[in-house]
Amino acid sequence: MITLTAGEISLLVGGELHCDRDLLISKAPVFDSRLATHGSFFLALKGEKSDGHDFVAQAYRLGSMFSLTTRVVDGPCIVVEDVMEALAILAGFIRSKLHGLTVVAITGSQGKTSTKDLLAHMLSAAGPTIAPSGSFNNDLGLPLTILDCDERTRFCILEMGARHKGDIARLCRIARPNIGVVLNVGTAHIGEFGSQQVIAETKGELIESLGSQGIAVLGSYDEFTTAMAKLHSGTTLTFGESGDVDVRATDIEIREGRPHFDLVTKAGRDAVGMRLIGSHQVSNALAAAAVGTALLLPLELIASSLSTAEISSKWRMELHEFDDLLIINDSYNANPASMAAALHSLLFFAQERGGQSWAFLGKMHELGESGATASADIGTLASEIGIDHLVAVNAPEYGSGVGAMQYHHVATIEAAAGLVEHIAPGDVVLVKASRAEGFEILAARIQELWSSRNGDDQ
Numbered sequence: 001m002i003t004l005t006a007g008e009i010s011l012l013v014g015g016e017l018h019c020d021r022d023l024l025i026s027k028a029p030v031f032d033s034r035l036a037t038h039g040s041f042f043l044a045l046k047g048e049k050s051d052g053h054d055f056v057a058q059a060y061r062l063g064s065m066f067s068l069t070t071r072v073v074d075g076p077c078i079v080v081e082d083v084m085e086a087l088a089i090l091a092g093f094i095r096s097k098l099h100g101l102t103v104v105a106i107t108g109s110q111g112k113t114s115t116k117d118l119l120a121h122m123l124s125a126a127g128p129t130i131a132p133s134g135s136f137n138n139d140l141g142l143p144l145t146i147l148d149c150d151e152r153t154r155f156c157i158l159e160m161g162a163r164h165k166g167d168i169a170r171l172c173r174i175a176r177p178n179i180g181v182v183l184n185v186g187t188a189h190i191g192e193f194g195s196q197q198v199i200a201e202t203k204g205e206l207i208e209s210l211g212s213q214g215i216a217v218l219g220s221y222d223e224f225t226t227a228m229a230k231l232h233s234g235t236t237l238t239f240g241e242s243g244d245v246d247v248r249a250t251d252i253e254i255r256e257g258r259p260h261f262d263l264v265t266k267a268g269r270d271a272v273g274m275r276l277i278g279s280h281q282v283s284n285a286l287a288a289a290a291v292g293t294a295l296l297l298p299l300e301l302i303a304s305s306l307s308t309a310e311i312s313s314k315w316r317m318e319l320h321e322f323d324d325l326l327i328i329n330d331s332y333n334a335n336p337a338s339m340a341a342a343l344h345s346l347l348f349f350a351q352e353r354g355g356q357s358w359a360f361l362g363k364m365h366e367l368g369e370s371g372a373t374a375s376a377d378i379g380t381l382a383s384e385i386g387i388d389h390l391v392a393v394n395a396p397e398y399g400s401g402v403g404a405m406q407y408h409h410v411a412t413i414e415a416a417a418g419l420v421e422h423i424a425p426g427d428v429v430l431v432k433a434s435r436a437e438g439f440e441i442l443a444a445r446i447q448e449l450w451s452s453r454n455g456d457d458q
Helices: 006-013 052-061 083-097 112-124 141-147 167-175 196-209 223-231 281-294 299-308 336-353 368-385 396-401 413-422 439-453
Strands: 016-018 067-069 077-079 102-107 155-159 179-182 215-219 235-240 247-255 258-265 268-273 318-321 326-330 357-361 389-393 406-410 428-432
Touching: 006 016, 006 077, 006 083, 052 067, 067 083, 083 141, 083 167, 102 112, 102 167, 102 196, 112 155, 112 281, 112 299, 141 155, 141 167, 155 167, 167 196, 179 196, 179 281, 196 223, 215 223, 215 281, 223 235, 235 281, 247 281, 258 281, 258 299, 268 299, 281 299, 326 336, 326 439, 336 357, 336 368, 336 428, 357 439, 368 389, 368 396, 389 396, 389 413, 396 406, 406 413, 413 439, 428 439
Parallel strands: 067 077, 102 155, 102 179, 179 215, 215 235, 235 247, 326 428, 357 389, 357 428, 389 406
Antiparallel strands: 016 077, 247 258, 258 268, 318 326
């Protein structure tokens, strides 16, 4: 973060100063008091289960210079009407002062975090880069990521999520992106938006925010995303697998579950062999490559970066080998497109290992009235492509489309884990559901029971 005094911050956010105005702040704020360090300040946020004002003392003991609060507390503080609004104002100011910073913003119905991880790996080779850990894509995470930047930072990568129309436009007013990436427009969160068209209009707010000097990077996987080119008067780059896009993949192969392809741009052609799992990673890689192309990075750097990158965010197609059992932990999130991609990856691994495939699936949230049909379609897909066992955990809606496949419905995670006794050496297990289902617990429990069953104490 750019170094500021408490007095300067108070003036910027219109706060009431209750601390030494000359306190120097050189680090981004924290909202978890346990993460406070010398040079930072603490955000006293009110949540559903806790109130940050109860933790200002702990933050101060760990080094926080002051707390940003909505009331006077026992300790140094700046009092504001709304902590989140003050955070946004401060982040917007910092962004305006970083004239040498290139901000790359990414949105889409799926693939944002994987693309962010790929892009962070690539841009780090070109200059100091800041990117959020995990999926830090909202009114809290985005300003905090910007505040991590300072005068040395060359690239800042941001994810932009949305629950309502106007959400992305608001984030763009803070971030002022130079490059806007729209991966796709799917049906994730359709229960909140009401239609795919409204989702597209919301994602398009990113492209509308770009000035004439900005660059739009658009996927070619659906009609809604490609139509966003009309929203931008500046340069637009497209990516995909057809011959009429600016950045494309050709000769795609899946080896050991990992994509291999030739990357083709106007600069030439180079081979990519990804470490990431799943054919769906091709589109994410192409999005990152298109950004690299927009920034005039050498093709060799782009291709080598895509070949060496690994996903740093947790619970996304993580592979865990345990005494001849492969577990694919993809428990971070789920929607119809990512479910389909994960099932295909499961099938690849099972075919290569010669064992049976087990798909442990939980609910896909935020699909609204289409949820039951979408889940039935996933059950049908699992049956059609040859998944051996589908285990639906408190999600009977998968069962209406399973056909003759081995189908198991259980009510709890513990009951699902109990099916380990039917799993054989060489089998492959996929664990996937929406984040709220807590399927990382299921993945860990399957590992524990398998290791216990096979006498592995590690």
